[in-house]
Amino acid sequence: MAAITADPVLILGGGLMGLSIAHELARRGEDVLVISRRRGEAAGFVAAGMLAPHAEGLSGALLSLGQASLALIPHWVAGLEADSGLPCGLRITGIVVPFASDSAQGAFPTAAFGATLDREALEREVPGIGPRWRSGLLFRQDGQIDNRRCLMRALEAACVRRGVAFEEGSEVLELHSASGSGEGLTAVRVRRSDGETRRLTCRRAVLTSGAWAAQVLPGLPVHPIKGQMLSLQGPRGALRRVLFGPGTYLVPREDGLVVVGATSEPEAGFHGGLTPAGQRQLEDGVAALLPEASSWPPMERWWGFRPGTSDGEPLLGPGAIPGLWLATGHHRNGVLLAAITAKLMAHALGVAERGERPPSPAEAHVTAEADRWLGWFRPDRMENSPRFGPE
Ligand code: GLY
Numbered sequence: 001m002a003a004i005t006a007d008p009v010l011i012l013g014g015g016l017m018g019l020s021i022a023h024e025l026a027r028r029g030e031d032v033l034v035i036s037r038r039r040g041e042a043a044g045f046v047a048a049g050m051l052a053p054h055a056e057g058l059s060g061a062l063l064s065l066g067q068a069s070l071a072l073i074p075h076w077v078a079g080l081e082a083d084s085g086l087p088c089g090l091r092i093t094g095i096v097v098p099f100a101s102d103s104a105q106g107a108f109p110t111a112a113f114g115a116t117l118d119r120e121a122l123e124r125e126v127p128g129i130g131p132r133w134r135s136g137l138l139f140r141q142d143g144q145i146d147n148r149r150c151l152m153r154a155l156e157a158a159c160v161r162r163g164v165a166f167e168e169g170s171e172v173l174e175l176h177s178a179s180g181s182g183e184g185l186t187a188v189r190v191r192r193s194d195g196e197t198r199r200l201t202c203r204r205a206v207l208t209s210g211a212w213a214a215q216v217l218p219g220l221p222v223h224p225i226k227g228q229m230l231s232l233q234g235p236r237g238a239l240r241r242v243l244f245g246p247g248t249y250l251v252p253r254e255d256g257l258v259v260v261g262a263t264s265e266p267e268a269g270f271h272g273g274l275t276p277a278g279q280r281q282l283e284d285g286v287a288a289l290l291p292e293a294s295s296w297p298p299m300e301r302w303w304g305f306r307p308g309t310s311d312g313e314p315l316l317g318p319g320a321i322p323g324l325w326l327a328t329g330h331h332r333n334g335v336l337l338a339a340i341t342a343k344l345m346a347h348a349l350g351v352a353e354r355g356e357r358p359p360s361p362a363e364a365h366v367t368a369e370a371d372r373w374l375g376w377f378r379p380d381r382m383e384n385s386p387r388f389g390p391e
Contacts, residue, residue: 007031007202007203007204008030008031008032008033008165008202009025009030009031009032009033009202009204009205009206009349010032010033010035010188010200010202010204010205010206011032011033011034011035011205011206011208012035012172012188012205012206012207012208012209012216013034013035013036013042013207013208013209013210013212013213013328014034014035014036014039014042014166014168014208015036015039015041015042015043015044015045015208015209015210016042016043016044016047016147016151016152016155016334016335016338017044017208017210017327017328017330017334017338017341017342018034018036018042018206018208018209019034019044019152019155019156019159020155020338020339020341020342021206021208021327021341021342021346022034022159022164023080023083023155023158023159023162023164023342024342024343024345024346025345025346025349025351026159026163026164027079027083027162027354028346028351028352028353028354029351029354030351031165032159032163032164032165033164033165033166033167033200034159034164034165034166035167035170035172035188035190035200036166036167036168036169036170037169037170037171037172037209037212038169039168041304041305042152042210042304043210043211043304043305043306043307043334044147044151044152044334044335044338045147045148045152045304046148046227046229046302046303046304046305047147047148047261047304047334047335048144048147048229048249048259048260048261048262049089049144049145049146049148049151049251049259049335050095050142050143050144050242050244050249050251050335050336051070051073051092051142051143051145051335051336052095052139052142052242052244052333052336053066053067053069053070053110053142053333053336054095054110054113054114054137054139054141054142055095055097055110055137055139055142055242055244056332056333057108057109057110058109058110058333059109059110061313061373061376061377062312062313062333063110064369064373065337065340065373065377066333066336066337068340068362068365068366068369069336069337069338069339069340069341070141070142070336071362071365072339072340072343072362072363072366073090073145073339074090075360075362075363076339076342077090077145079158080151080154080155080158081154083157083158083161083162084153084154084155084156084157084158084161085157086150086153086154086157087150087154088145088146088150088151088154089145089146089147089149089150089151089254090143090144090145090146091143091144091145091146091253092140092141092142092143093143093144093240093241093242093252094125094138094139094140094141094142094143094241094242095138095139095142095143095241095242095243095244096117096122096125096126096136096137096138096139096241096242096243096244097136097137097245098122098126098129098133098135098136098243098245098289099133099134099135099136099137100132100133100134101134101135102134102135105135105136105137108137110137110139111137113139113141114137114138114139115138115140116135116136116137117135117136117137117138118134118135119133119134119135121136121138122135122136125138125240125241126239126240126241126290128238128290128291128292129243129289129290130288130289130290130291132288133245133289138241142242143242144242144251144253145335146253146254147335148259149253151335167190167192168193169192169193170190170191170192170193170198171190171191172188172189172190172209172216173189173190173191173197174189175187175188175189175205175216175217175321175324176188176189176199177321177322177323183322184203184321184322184323185202185203185204185205185321185322185323185324186201186202186203187199187200187201187202188200188202188205202323203323204323204324204349205323205324205325206324206325206326206327206345206349207319207324207325207326207327207328208327208328209328210305210306210307210328210330210334211223211224211225211270211305211306211307211308212224212305213307213315213326213328213329217319217320217326220315220328220379221309221310221315221329221382222307222308222309222315222328222329223266223269223307223308223309224266224268224269224305224306224307225264225265225266225305225306225307225308225331226263226264226265226268226269226271226272226303226304226305226306227261227262227263227264227265227303227304227305227306228261228263228265228274228275228278228279228282228301228302228303229259229260229261229262229282229301229302229303229304230260230279230282230283230298230299230300230301230302231257231258231259231260231298231299231301232257232258232260232286232293232296232297232298232299233256233257233258233296233297233299234252234256234257234258234293234296235256236254236255236256237256238252238256238292238293239252239258239290239293240252243289243290245285245288245289247281247285248260248261248262248281248282248284248285248286248288248289249262250286250289250290250293257299258293258296260282260285260286261282262282263278263281263282264306265278266308270305272303273303274301274302274303278303279301306330306331306332306334307329307330307331307334308329308331309329309331309382310382311381311382312331313329313331313377314327314328314329314330314331314333314337314341314377315327315328315329315377315378315379316341316344316345316348316373316374316377316379317348317374317377317378317379318348318378318379319379320380325345325348325349326379327341327344327345340366340373343363343366343367343370344366344370344373344374347366347367347370347371347374348374
C-alpha cells in the first residue's frame with residue numbers, strides 16, 4: 001500500500017467512478033485512499049461499455065453532460081494509457097439505432113444528431129440486420145470502450161502508478177462528523193474482511209458506491225436496477241457498428257466478441273442471478289436484430305446492478321455532511337460519464353490542476369461549465385426543486 005499522509009481524500013467505493021475520481025485527484029497531487037468492499041461487483045465490470053449519449057436518447061442537461069464527457073474521453077484515455085502502460089480499448093465505432101417505422105425514427109429525442117438511414121443504408125451499415133427494421137439513425141460520434149477487459153485494469157494500474165492507496169474487503173459502516181456542531185466529516189468507520197472495525201480519520205470523502213450508496217447513507221434516492229448480460233463470439237469484423245435496438249444491444253469488440261445487453265429489472269432489488277426470462281429476452285433480441293448472431297457460440301453470462309435514482313439522473317456534489325461528496329446514480333451511463341464525473345468532483349472539492357500541461361479544449365469547456373452542471377445534478381435537488389415536487 002502506498003504511504004498515506006494525515007489528510008487523504010477517502011474514496012468510498014472502488015468501482016469505475018471511485019477509480020476515475022481517485023486517479024484524477026492523485027494526478028492533481030492529492031493523497032487518496034480507496035476503500036472497497038467487493039470490487040468485482042462494481043458496475044464497471046458488468047456494463048457493455050457503450051459511449052452513447054445520442055443512441056441512449058438523452059436530453060437536457062444529461063445530454064450536454066454526456067456529450068461533454070464523450071469529448072473528454074480520447075484525452076482521458078490517453079492519460080490513463082500513459083500512466084498505466086495498458087490499453088483501454090476505446091473504439092469510436094458509431095452506433096446504429098434501428099426503427100420498425102419512419103415515424104419512430106423522426107420522434108427519437110436525439111435524431112438531429114444522427115444520420116438517417118433507409119433500409120438500404122441500414123443493410124450497408126449492418127449487413128445481416130433483421131427484416132423488421134425499416135430505417136435507422138447512425139450516430140458516428142458514439143462508440144464504446146472495453147471496460148471489462150481493459151479499462152478497469154488500466155484505471156487500477158494508473159491509480160497505483162499515481163500513488164493511490166487501496167483498502168480492499170472493507171465495508172463502510174458509518175460516517176462520523178463533529179458532534180452536534182455540523183462542522184463536518186471527521187472519520188469513517190469501516191469493518192475489514194477479518195471482522196475488525198477501524199476508524200479512519202478524514203476531513204474529505206467521496207461516496208462512489210454505486211447502487212449500494214443508500215446502504216451507507218440511508219434515505220439517499222439511489223436504488224439498484226439489475227441488468228443481465230451475455231456475450232457471443234462472432235467472426236472478427238462481422239459486426240462493425242454497435243447495434244442498439246429496443247431492449248437489446250450488441251456491442252462488437254475488436255476481436256469479434258459481442259457483448260449483448262441488457263435487461264432492466266428494478267423489481268429485482270439486489271437479488272442476483274440469471275433468470276430464464278431475462279436470458280430469453282436477450283436471445284430474442286439478438287435474433288430480431290441480427291439473425292445470424294443466434295448461431296454464434298455463447299461465451300459468458302452475467303448480471304449486475306446499475307445505480308438508479310428517482311429522476312434517472314446522477315447525484316454529483318456535496319452530501320449532507322460538510323466534507324462528504326457524492327458521485328453516484330449514473331444509471332445506464334456510468335462508462336460514458338466516468339471521465340466528466342472525475343473532473344467535476346475534482347472541481348467540486350476545489351482541487352486544482354497542477355499546470356503540468358495546458359488543458360485540452362474539452363477540459364477547458366468542462367471547467368467553464370462545471371458549476372452549472374454541479375448545480376443541476378446537486379444531490380439535494382429531489383428535496384428542493386419543483387421538478388421533483390409532488391404532482
Ligand atoms: N448502458 C446500457 C445499459 O445500462 O444497459
